[in-house]
Amino acid sequence: MGKNLRLKAARAAKDMSQKELAEITKVTRQTINAIENGDFNPSIRLCRSICKALNKTLDEIFWEDEADVE
Template sequence: MEYIFCIYLFKIEVIYIIKNSVKQNRNEKQLTQEELAEKVGVTRQTIGLIEKEKYNPTIALGLKLCQVLNKSLDQLFWLEEDVNEK
């Protein structure tokens, strides 16, 4: 009797993506992107990029957003795993 063993080796890469609920919380506070930007000292475009998760804010900016939106850091930002098999 002959046995055949197949071994598959995968390289697994785990990437953490910073997700946020800035847009949802901004809308709950009935603020425009422009108004929020003014309160935290950035441009409207920066707020737009953060909301689209195309830009990760500095810690200082993240804390300012938390203060203005009256949320804790973990309520506004969190990590999600993105696992890629290669």
Template sequence: MMKNIAMKLARTKKGLSQAELADLVGVTRQTIGLIETGKYNPSIRLCIEICENLDVTLNDLFWEESNHG
């Protein structure tokens, strides 16, 4: 699993701390931290909640470009 730098960038662009985003989506700050460091694989429902609160798409945050091609 890769670090989710895109999520961290989108969160900070919105001016939200990990704790604030966590409150908005109903998880702990630790969960947001784990997602951002690539140590937790969120459910699709949580991914959608995060995207809605950060005003981005699922592709923006969670799509990994393949190096095969």
């Protein structure tokens, strides 16, 4: 699992810090950081919560296509 640059970009586009996203989704900032760095595979519930907070679909943030696989 590589870095989740789409999550980072979507968060930045909303001018939202990792801490702010973490508070909205009820996880720690370290969890958001780990997801962005590809060090943590979030539950589907957390994925949905993140997408709702960023107004994105699961596919837009978490779908890996062939180009994303290292």
